[in-house]
Amino acid sequence: MTMLCERCKREIYRNNKCNYCDRAVCDGCMKASQRASKLQRLIICRDCWSNMEKRTLYKNKREAVQGQARA
Ligand SMILES: [Zn+2]
Ligand SMILES: [Zn+2]
16 A cells, blocks of 8 residues: 655655654655664654754654644
8 A cells, every 4th residue: 555645745655654743754754863762763754843842852852742742
């Protein structure tokens, strides 16, 4: 099954899910990713990157908290 980027609607072949808005995004919409721990990988999309609160969470290797840090 083909998946579409939930941000620009392009086809994606790899599941990159933004940890801050829960959307599947393509490589182009993915702004950055990092390994927060052995098991966890954090992905942030361009939309969330422009949100200071979310970007700060990302830089602190923190995941978005439910009900918080959401636009
Ligand atoms: Zn995209
Ligand atoms: Zn996002």
